Amino acid sequence: GENVEQHPSTLSVQEGDSAVIKCTYSDSASNYFPWYKQELGKRPQLIIDIRSNVGEKKDQRIAVTLNKTAKHFSLHITETQPEDSAVYFCAASLNWANNLFFGTGTRLTVIP
Amino acid sequence: DAMVIQNPRYQVTQFGKPVTLSCSQTLNHNVMYWYQQKSSQAPKLLFHYYDKDFNNEADTPDNFQSRRPNTSFCFLDIRSPGLGDAAMYLCATSGLAGDDEQFFGPGTRLTVL
Numbered sequence: 001g002e003n004v005e006q007h008p009s010t011l012s013v014q015e016g017d018s019a020v021i022k023c024t025y026s027d028s029a030s031n032y033f034p035w036y037k038q039e040l041g042k043r044p045q046l047i048i049d050i051r052s053n054v055g056e057k058k059d060q061r062i063a064v065t066l067n068k069t070a071k072h073f074s075l076h077i078t079e080t081q082p083e084d085s086a087v088y089f090c091a092a093s094l095n096w097a098n099n100l101f102f103g104t105g106t107r108l109t110v111i112p
Numbered sequence: 113d114a115m116v117i118q119n120p121r122y123q124v125t126q127f128g129k130p131v132t133l134s135c136s137q138t139l140n141h142n143v144m145y146w147y148q149q150k151s152s153q154a155p156k157l158l159f160h161y162y163d164k165d166f167n168n169e170a171d172t173p174d175n176f177q178s179r180r181p182n183t184s185f186c187f188l189d190i191r192s193p194g195l196g197d198a199a200m201y202l203c204a205t206s207g208l209a210g211d212d213e214q215f216f217g218p219g220t221r222l223t224v225l
Contacts, residue, residue, distance in 0.1 A: 031211075032210060032211035034213070034214075042218070043202065043216040043217060043218050043219060044155065044202070044216050045216070046213050046214070049211070049213070051211060089154055089155075093210050093211070094210050098143050098145070098160055098162060098167075098206065098210050099157060099160075099169075099210075100157065100214060102154035102155055102156075103154060104153070104154055105152070105153070105154050107152075
């Protein structure tokens, strides 16, 4: 089965700086890679996703890059704000299956 | 505009006493999922329903069962809760494609005494 590794497990940045979270996956057949943000005590919410037919996707301050050859993908948050503080989970799946394999999560703290 | 609703939000049960958690959705999604999330860990998929087709993850303990009587509702039954089953249980829904967004409910936090 798919194995998704995520680093770092914790990340602290100053407000306004950038944050980068990296994930690797094991199954070369995986082709859908969502990122979820989970604030303390709340539900995970999709913030951005990327499919294997593109290498990069951007939505305002958030971007995701995908390197299929190396089997890794990254989340980039620019101009971080205190409200970006949360746990971020990467995930991987096959677009014809319904199993999301989650990474272990990164606790991001943005220091005002 | 609640889309995925879970009840109750907090559930306390005793060791070995059966408990049922419920999930309902207003999105008319075909697929419903149950995840278990322990503190500081990623959500772990227990089962999912692809319409009425039940899919059990290989490592989901037999102590966990699920029912989906119709499109809108799904239940998680824990037959004999142990201390290790204390966790947040998240329900999610999605469309049929594997790359359709999964919408999560607010979760039910289960405490086992």
